[in-house]
Amino acid sequence: MVICKESILLLHGIFRSKKHMRILESYLVNHGYEVININYPSLKHDLDTLASLIWKIVQERISENKKINFVGYSMGGLLARIIINKYKPENLGRVVLIGTPNKGSEIADLLKNNTFYKKFGGPAAQQLITDQSKFSDLFGKVDYEVGCIAGTLGIYPISSFLLKKKNDGRVSVESTKIKNMKDHISISSTHSYLPYSRKVHKNTLSFLQLGKF
Numbered sequence: 001m002v003i004c005k006e007s008i009l010l011l012h013g014i015f016r017s018k019k020h021m022r023i024l025e026s027y028l029v030n031h032g033y034e035v036i037n038i039n040y041p042s043l044k045h046d047l048d049t050l051a052s053l054i055w056k057i058v059q060e061r062i063s064e065n066k067k068i069n070f071v072g073y074s075m076g077g078l079l080a081r082i083i084i085n086k087y088k089p090e091n092l093g094r095v096v097l098i099g100t101p102n103k104g105s106e107i108a109d110l111l112k113n114n115t116f117y118k119k120f121g122g123p124a125a126q127q128l129i130t131d132q133s134k135f136s137d138l139f140g141k142v143d144y145e146v147g148c149i150a151g152t153l154g155i156y157p158i159s160s161f162l163l164k165k166k167n168d169g170r171v172s173v174e175s176t177k178i179k180n181m182k183d184h185i186s187i188s189s190t191h192s193y194l195p196y197s198r199k200v201h202k203n204t205l206s207f208l209q210l211g212k213f
Contacts, residue, residue: 006067006093008208009058009083010037011076012195013099014124020195021073027201028071033208036061042075046123048138051082069093069208073195074100074171075124078139085140094145094211096204099168099194102148103175104130106163130175142180147207149200150176151189168194185213 008028012021018037025037040054062068068089072080077100084092101108108128111117117125127135151168166173170191177184189197203213 005032006069007034007036007062008069008071009080010035011054011072011079013074013076014042014121016042024195024201024204028205031205034066042124043120043122047078047082047127050124051079051086054079055083055087064090067091067093070095071098071204072100073098074191075128081139084144085138092144094147094208096147096149096207097176098149098200099151099171099176099191100148101128101171101175102178104128104132105171105175106130107170142178145211146178146181147183147213148176148178148181149194149203150184150186151191151194152186153188153190155190183207183212
């Protein structure tokens, strides 16, 4: 029997659900972690409200004596940062951000005034823009161990043209970087496929265990 000594809060991205993270969840469980993979209403609230809702659920499921790590995909990574900044969890472990637009998304800049995007993306989608000056206090200072994973397979012609720099079709590699991060790695994958990638799985585990990719 594998004894789970550490927990992981696994957070999906906008327009997604916990189903998108299940393969990564299984991989981490098989390597001895207790994984909390939850759904949250990504299209209904702003980032701060979502973080509060998530933390309320998670508090009922974590053990006080267990180290808690965070693995966030896309917008889920931003929510991980807000939760850590706002609630300062005890026994905080390491944090892996997968395809997370830490510096915002140029795609969000383009779509922010689009009627369909505004209607169905919800308040949080409006906060994914590259002008993060209004939201910087939400994320706080990175004074914990963070590893960032970027995708580089931008196969969507229009979005890749708009992003111009190396990207995964949704988020540029540059945007995944964050001040004071401990490590960064780029992997040949589209944005949507990142949670399924074996290389992402192995590198996520490596950072959680060793603090490096």
